Amino acid sequence: MISILIQQLVGGLAIGSMYALVSLGIALIWAAMKVVNWAQGEFVMVGAYIGLTVYVYWQLPFILALIVSALIIFVLAALIEKFAVTPVRKYGDLSLLMITIGVAILVKQLAIIIWSPIGEVFPSVFGNKPIVIGDIYIVPEKIVIFFIGLGFMVILYLFLFRTKVGKGMRAVSQSRDIAAIMGVNVTTIEILAFGIAGALGALGGVLLAPLMYVEPAMGTYVGIKGFVGAVLGGFGSLPGAALGGLLLGIIESIAAAFLPSGFKEAVAFIILIVILLVKPSGLFSKKSN
């Protein structure tokens, strides 16, 4: 029983750290510009497909897949911010949400045209032959992915807290007006925020690929996970998002071991709703009612 738990925990941590990357992307955009980015999942999906193209079709090193994917999606996300999100800002929150949904649909359909509506299996990168420790079967791939994911979170942290641009972004998320007065170029920050969130999503996508089936539908699937993770941790809080994503991965993984597979999704949502009933602003947020 313990061995199953540990196995599931490892798996959960791996998937969870990927969810965390998605949640972070979502939280970043919300914190920086108060936009709910429904297209985040699609960034992950396209990222995964680009990874597939680079690593599998063109047989290039995995790290190149990560870099190329992140760069392309960075640009894509930035363009989306500039041409789809900003023009709609003035129409209110519902319009903003829907434009990201519209963009998500567009991106998904374009991916289907460019690649294929049928999914593909992404080969293992870090070895998926389980290492056996006593009763426990641990897949090295999952551990490596977990740590890479963690690594990216650390890089993000360093960016936000040690670089000038990162500090500018944090200033904007605290108060747009004051940041503007302090000389921060808010428009650039907004575009950057989207771009970085996109890159995070892409990286998450490439790393998720060996763990999941790569298909156009994965975008919506992962996107929702990202949102649940972000909300779980207190929407808008970056550390909350990371923790929320990790927690979600773990909960799902453990639930999968003990419940029929179909209930995995429902369990996460039930837990989420219960938490929201008790603390409507999420687990780790500081807001009191």
Add this chain to the structure above:
Amino acid sequence: MIKINTILEIKEICKNFAGLKALTNVNIKIERREIRGIIGPNGSGKTTLFNIMSGIYLPNGGGIYLNKGNIVGLRPDVINKRGIARTFQNIKIFSKMTILENIMVAVGSKQPVSFFSTILQTKKANKWENEIMQESETILTSLKLWDYRNSLAGSLPYGKQRILEIARAWSTNPTILLLDEPGAGMNRQEKKELIAVITTLNKKGITIVLVEHDMKLVMELTQQISVLDSGELIAEGTPREISNNQKVIEAYLGKEKTA
């Protein structure tokens, strides 16, 4: 001694926000039918006090007694039905609804008809709807807004939006009207109109509590002023007394020094 014509008593009200003391032991008695000014430097807690009085915030201590009953803990809409209406510092009209609809919402909320009566358009529902319409017409006409009734509230000029917000609050038939910086951003002409409106409402018997930064407005309209500084009541008196009050002057000047 409880004055017989005290309509609202703010008693020992305290409010903290994550360690920041917004209000400390505030005690104010509002007299029936008066126009009371509440002034103080920025951040002294005036709007927080209004928020507590209208039920938006819960105080950490103390009570608010309206006609002897404590309204702390009641929902804002219940407090409104008990007789307190308010306007907001940043205008909060229903901008995507027409002026008429803005008023009709407030008028109708006093005694809503059941859902099924509405859908079936029973005699009772229709009668109530007509009454709402008539009362709204009366209110808008008296404030010279009837001609604009089908315009979207958001399209009104700023000064008229503020008047609309006051009209809407008045439509709920309150005994007390809390006005949070109604004169903010208004020009001379608009302020004249504002004074006329407030005076008219007061003559109709409504007690008015006014938070304002425009001292001329305060001096002209109010009969008594309560002064807050850093969450504490530091002075109370007639406009004349307050303008000569050393503590008050220091409070305002003090803020200027540190600014």
Add this chain to the structure above:
Amino acid sequence: MNTNRTMLSIKVIFILFLIALPLIVRDQYWIHIIDIIGIYSILSLGLNILVGFTGQLSLGHAAFFGISAYTSAILAIRLHFPFLICILAAVVVSAFFGLILSYPCLRLKGIYLAITTIGFGQIMYTVFVEWRGLTHGPMGLTGIPSPKIGNIVFDNSTYYYYIILLCFLLALLVALRINNSHIGRSMKSIRDDEMAAETCGVDIARYKMIGFVISAAFAGMSGSLYAHYLNFISPDSFTFDFSTQMLIMILIGGVGSIPGSVIGAIVVTFIPEILRDFKMYQMVIYGAILVLILIFLPDGLSQIFRNIPSKLGLNKLLKNTNTLAGKDNS
């Protein structure tokens, strides 16, 4: 008043037109499309009451569509209840779930509200798939009987059209009455500024609940109509994607607009049909249209139609400034 009479005549002509529609459009295929549009319109109207009037986002509405479809289907298949009972039960059960969902949603806003509704949708979907004893799981329920009144079986598109029309007109009537009443105004005030509304005496909880219940009831009506029309349902129809589609309907047509609800349903149904030959590009064009409308026509397509009457000088005719009855607020 003259204006009143004219409005009445327009309404009568409109209804007569709708009644005569299948006789004008003889092609069974297009009548089928119109039937689907009708079902979606009811769904869309309901969602608009919740999202457009009350301002509460719901990204899980497919769940209500499914709950009612399954309720109606199961009552018909297992208990052999007549259609009328099935649809009534579907509406009641769906409304009840709307009430349940409203509780956690009362205190939530923005993304928290959205996620909760998504969660509700996901939980219900899981129930549809996993409770095989009741729903037959992924295989779905076949053999849902068509409505039978007397000796007439409503198993073709033309006959069924009239059932849908009746339900649509009923839904439309309720929506219009809500729109022009204190309930509608209170809902909209919540949408515009919840805090201000509350300080004006509006009981927020009550109207949010009404919003959820009514929109669920409308979905309840459509779900039953859907089940007995297609004679088959499966969980595939009640996914998150469909919830998104519903939102898209009201967005394209115009959030908070009653005619917009119908316009949105028309567009969402028609586009895939018109673009059938371009199967590949169908959805891309669809997504592009959505994005373009959001950027350039934020009030939806109904915006265009609102401007036409003024251009034709019909403004005076349609402006009912003094009367309440007959005020069809677009």
